[in-house]
Amino acid sequence: MLFAAVSLAWGASFLFIKVAGTGLAAVQVMVGRLGLGAALLVLVMLITRRRWPRGIRIWGNLLLISAFLCVIPFTLYAWAGQHIPSGLSSIYNATTPIATLLVALALLPDERLTRTRTVGLLIAATGVVVVASPWSLTLNEQNGTVLLLAQLACLGANLCYAIAFVLSRRLLRTGEYDATTIAASQITLAAVLGLAISPFIGGLEPVHLDIPVVASMLALGLVCTGVVYIWHATIIGAWGATAGATVTYVTPLVGVVLGIAVLGETLHWNEPVGGLLILAGVLISQGLLTRGSLTRTARERKESSTCSGGTSQSPAGRGAS
Numbered sequence: 001m002l003f004a005a006v007s008l009a010w011g012a013s014f015l016f017i018k019v020a021g022t023g024l025a026a027v028q029v030m031v032g033r034l035g036l037g038a039a040l041l042v043l044v045m046l047i048t049r050r051r052w053p054r055g056i057r058i059w060g061n062l063l064l065i066s067a068f069l070c071v072i073p074f075t076l077y078a079w080a081g082q083h084i085p086s087g088l089s090s091i092y093n094a095t096t097p098i099a100t101l102l103v104a105l106a107l108l109p110d111e112r113l114t115r116t117r118t119v120g121l122l123i124a125a126t127g128v129v130v131v132a133s134p135w136s137l138t139l140n141e142q143n144g145t146v147l148l149l150a151q152l153a154c155l156g157a158n159l160c161y162a163i164a165f166v167l168s169r170r171l172l173r174t175g176e177y178d179a180t181t182i183a184a185s186q187i188t189l190a191a192v193l194g195l196a197i198s199p200f201i202g203g204l205e206p207v208h209l210d211i212p213v214v215a216s217m218l219a220l221g222l223v224c225t226g227v228v229y230i231w232h233a234t235i236i237g238a239w240g241a242t243a244g245a246t247v248t249y250v251t252p253l254v255g256v257v258l259g260i261a262v263l264g265e266t267l268h269w270n271e272p273v274g275g276l277l278i279l280a281g282v283l284i285s286q287g288l289l290t291r292g293s294l295t296r297t298a299r300e301r302k303e304s305s306t307c308s309g310g311t312s313q314s315p316a317g318r319g320a321s
Contacts, residue, residue, distance in 0.1 A: 002231045006247050009231075011254020013224040014086040014093070015262055016216040017078055023213035025205040026078035027198050029220075034070060034191035036221025041184035044230070050181050061171040062182075063189050069164035070190035071197075073157035080157075083150035085265040090255025091131055091275040092154035096248070097282045098124045099155075099162035107166050117285045124281025128155070131274030179233035187225060249279060 020029045045052065053059060081089055098121060104111045132151050172182070198204075232247065252275055259265040283289045 037225030120285025127277030
């Protein structure tokens with residue numbers, strides 16, 4: 001049930017971003033969702049009496065990670081959502097594991113580019129080109145240029161997620177704090193940082209609120225930027241990291257279906273074809289389509305189920321969600 005709830009929430013986040021963008025500027029969407037998410041997570045911290053991280057160094061690391069994990073990508077996806085369909089944004093979000101692999105290869109000395117990873121990267125890159133369909137863009141027209149920039153914004157946001165994940169791996173000591181504490185700390189810092197810089201990057205633009213905009217922001221902030229990360233940590237604790245990560249493979253499907261059903265968006269042939277290529281590239285690059293991968297996943301799930309009360313950290317703030 002939690003797996004289905006997380007898939008639905010993260011997939012629907014692109015719909016909420018699209019609707020919220022009809023009344024708010026991109027920066028305002030970012031600040032609003034972070035503020036609501038931080039309020040909820042701080043309340044959880046108080047109710048559960050969790051201990052906040054201690055030390056200037058860890059708070060500095062968390063602030064740096066929060067900028068790449070929340071502030072920048074949330075703004076980029078909110079801006080992109082004003083110019084391209086929500087379903088298309090959700091498809092591009094599926095490239096995050098590929099971006100993470102590229103950043104890890106560049107920054108982590110223990111990462112190596114194997115033959116399997118190379119094949120996966122090439123297939124995923126082909127999928128991105130198919131989704132973008134550069135043959136259909138007329139760059140000498142303003143609309144075509146904006147569409148291209150919006151798609152590049154989605155890829156830029158995924159690159160920020162990747163940098164944040166790698167920074168989390170290098171700067172945060174696994175096991176020192178649970179996933180809820182890390183999520184609450186990162187989202188709170190991101191909310192403060194976003195609020196501080198918003199006046200300088202368009203946060204003072206006029207606001208046009210109606211019921212759909214307010215409802216979308218509440219869902220985006222309280223659910224997609226708050227409680228979902230607690231749910232996802234619970235899934236990882238029960239199933240293991242590999243199986244828990246598969247939730248991100250479902251979100252593009254949810255995003256596309258909701259975009260068509262709720263907003264009446266049109267799905268072109270190249271988008272599902274490119275999306276499938278991206279997904280195949282991700283699965284291949286992560287070794288999930290190789291012989292023995294199912295055995296490893298089953299073994300990981302069995303081992304995690306034997307641990308009493310064990311939790312595994314996952315980066316807070318995943319996805320445009």
